[in-house]
Amino acid sequence: MQKMVKGANVGLGTLSDDVGSVVMSLGWSSPSGEGDADVSVLLLDGNGKVRSDSDFCFYNNPAVGNGSVQLLGKSPTADGNEDRISFDLDAVPPEVEQIVVAASRYGGSSFGDLNDLCLKLADSSGDGLVQFSVEDAGAVSAFIFGELYRRTGEWKFRAVGQGYASGLGGLATDFGVDIDDDEEEAREEEARGGDPGEEPVARGQEGGGREPVVPAPRAPEPPAPVTAGEATPPEPKRRARPRTAKKKVTLPRATRKTLAENDSWRTARLFPLSTLRSDREREMRATSVLLSVMTQVPEFGRRLTAGFGAPAGRMETFTEVSLPHGDSPRRPDGVIRVERAGKLWTALVETKTNGNALKPDQVQAYMDIAARRGYEAVITLSNDVALEGSPLVDVRIDGRRKHKVALWHLSWAEVAHQAQMLIRHEGVVNAAHAWLLQELLHYLQHEQSGCHGFQNMGAAWVPVRKGIDDETLCQGDPRATEVIESWERLVRQVCLRLGGELGQKVLPVQRTRRGSDPHARRAELADRLCSQGRLEAELRIEGTPGNLAIAADLRTGKLRTSIEVAAAEQGYPLNRAKRLIRQLSSAPADLHIETLLEGDGVGPRGTLERLRPEPGDLLPKGGGEIVGFRLSLFKGMGNGRGSAETGFIRSVDEAVDRFHALVIAQLDVRGARRPGGGVEAAR
Known part of the structure; x- marks a missing residue:
């Protein structure tokens, strides 16, 4: 892999014979594990401008150029997460001379807050071609990492490393994209009583599809009749333009009442499962x-x-x-x-x-x-x-x-x-296609299909649990490393399942520096499992005020799901506590709440049942600045290594689902600070 410096360029054909299709990865890390950014791509003509707004590829428009450029989303790595982009260079329209790859942050965050910013490019066989590490991004909210461009019929790559303080909107405008003014629309939306950044979305047809995020220009409306004394006709409606604010999705309506006479009737399925026997x-x-x-x-x-x-x-x-x-x-x-x-x-x-x-x-x-x-x-x-x-x-x-x-x-x-x-959150163009995907999903989720994902913690699971219980498991035992790998697989599957249900990015948080050896990291976690008897993980769910933490204590057989939320920035301490209790009006009575104090201190704690009539019990008696609260639920974990009714895997799934639905979904994220960072604002 060739390492690049800022401003350097190289011809892709000199690095590999398989460059008709390439995949680019943008990666970064943050000390808290919560830093994130969104990738965007612009297809430019010979004048350095987009041919139309449809050449702007970002989260609201993930595929452009007849599918030759496509955002593949985020994927976890050994030391963090990275965004991946697919380029079918042979299929890029001939009018496109340059492809700019950038990323943007939001909520007042800048790329200077992130570590290990890096771009990697791989050929169609997965072999690395180039790597560009960014050393000094600075206090900018948008950043151009690199660009692909044509020279005498050959595709080349240039390491750019240029920041934009004006954010994604300013970057896109400079390249000829005509975008909506999000701030102005947000103010208008607030005046109407809605949430900033929200845009009405038409409901999809049978499969839950939705209208395209960047719609085609509407046909011009007939001009209104001009009355006497009018000098000019009214201005025509402006055409729809891309929005850099993320679009909210309206899920499909509930299924209509069935025509079956009783519950024993089964809907005819395109892919039947009743005949599967081996x-x-x-x-x-x-x-x-x-x-x-x-x-x-x-x-x-x-x-x-x-x-x-x-x-x-x-x-x-x-x-x-x-x-x-x-x-x-x-x-x-x-x-x-x-x-x-x-x-x-x-x-x-x-x-x-x-x-x-x-x-x-x-x-x-x-x-x-x-x-x-x-x-x-x-x-x-x-x-x-x-x-x-x-x-x-x-x-x-x-x-x-x-x-x-x-x-x-x-x-x-x-x-x-x-x-x-696709069918529940992003939408497909054709209603029949949506129905096909729904039938596929029903097939995959049926108990007889055999396509249920990771289902077994492995042969080492029972011996490791027994070794922890009787304190005979020693550090360096390879069986502990096997359990750590199985735990990592389970956590990634939980992210996929929950992300698909919510329509949000859900990723595991890795608190290690980019470039660290995955084997060394797992060996360290295995030693910690031997000494502490716990498996731990964090999930970052887009649009929530903090990370969802999971801790499985193999000594006590308890699963703990928790989240740390910041106290409101304004108001008296008692009002902050009351505001939190009001938000949790429908949460389980056995929810544990701990007060977090400045300097990593922990203050009073109690169950929601006890704190509802007396929120003031959350205030520290000896003073101290309240920075946030930790909310936790506990449940028993399954003993089996599989996903049966009493299995460990099922107990983790159920604990995460319950905590998200009954606790996280009730929390208000508008204007909330994360306990260790800046403001989490709507994009």
């Missing part, structure tokens, strides 16, 4: 169902394959294809082919369901076949969740082969997450 049947059915929906719903198929280096083009999928391999042919579960401008991109698919593990010899055979036949990728699909630095299968890569084959992994939980995001 793991082989489950694998064949799940593969065929998924691949067929990917072909019929382009938005869904593109979303799943863009991160694997696939171009934006016509997709066809196949199952049970026979391919020669030595004395006996091999039959991968599926094949994905994408055609763009006469070129083919091909990936072999190996599927596992019902918790079955991938077989290294099978995956190795498919890697060898793909290399010999000039295919681009092998995609494994199972209930497991891949971790950085801990591959699910080890394969040999023959360095003598000129053709490189990329090995990618996809979890069934991620497939369900992407389907949920």
Whole structure:
């Protein structure tokens, strides 16, 4: 990987032969784990301006240039999270000469508050091409990381590193995007009694789709008749323009009353499950169902394959294809082919369901076949969740082969997450496509499908719990590291599931510096598990006043879910306590509340049931500045290593869902400070 300095440029063709499709990653970290930014991309013509507002790619418009540029969203890494962007450079419209990649912050935050700002670019096989580390971003709320540009028919990359104090709106305006004035509209909305940044959204059709966020210009209205004495006709309505304020989503209406005579009648399903009787049947059915929906719903198929280096083009999928391999042919579960401008991109698919593990010899055979036949990728699909630095299968890569084959992994939980995001929160263009995705989601979530995501904490779970209970587990025990990896997989799956249900970004918080070794980090956490007997994690949920913390105490068998919220900036201490109690009017009576004092001190505590009639009991008797409150719920954890009724995995899911629905969802985030940081404002 070539390291770049500010202002340097390089031709992509000199770094790799597979640069028709590339993936760019923007990453950063913060001491609190709460710092975040949003990525945007601008497609510019020869004059350095967008051809139209539709060339502005950001969170309200995640795919531009006929799908040649697509925001893939955030993904967790060993030392934080990063935003990923897919570029199908062969499909970028010929009028586009330059592609600018930027990011923006909000709520008064600046890039100078973040650490380890870094841009990485990888080719279609996943091999790194360039890395650009930003040293001094400064007090700016928008930042251009780099740009891709054409020179004599070749794509090149330039490390820019330029900040914009005027934010995303100012950056976009400089490149010719005509955006709405968010501040003016926010003031108008407040005058009408609404929330700043909220915009009416039309309800979708059957699948929960919504109107495009950047709508097409409306047809001009007929001019009003001009009466005597009028010099000019009234001004026409301005056309709709992109908004840099995030758009709120109105979920689809409740399902209409069923026409069934009684509850025993079952709705006819496109993908039936009643005939599934073996793991082989489950694998064949799940593969065929998924691949067929990917072909019929382009938005869904593109979303799943863009991160694997696939171009934006016509997709066809196949199952049970026979391919020669030595004395006996091999039959991968599926094949994905994408055609763009006469070129083919091909990936072999190996599927596992019902918790079955991938077989290294099978995956190795498919890697060898793909290399010999000039295919681009092998995609494994199972209930497991891949971790950085801990591959699910080890394969040999023959360095003598000129053709490189990329090995990618996809979890069934991620497939369900992407389907949920499209049909419930972002919308698809066609109502029939929305129905297909709904049928796919019903299939994946059915207990007989075998596509339930991570379901087993592993063979080390019971011995580690027993070792902690009788105090015989020693630091350095490899079984503790296995449990840490399983815990990390579970936390990432919880993020996918909760994010799909809420339509918000939900990511695990990693409080380590970028570039740290994932093996060393997990070994440190394993030693802490041995000494303290606890598994801990934090989830950052977009639009909430703090991180949702999960702590599983294996000694006591208790799960604790909690959040730290800041006290209101204004008012007397008693009023702050009363305001919090009012917000929690519907919260469980056994909710624990602790007062947080300046200097990491802890003040009075009690249950909500006791504090409701006496909020003043939260005030410290000996004085001290109240900076916030910690809200916690406790429940018993399951003993089993799986996701059965008494399993640990199910108990974690239920604890997170209950805490979010009964506590976090009631908290008011407007103008609230995080206990250790700045104001959390609406975007």
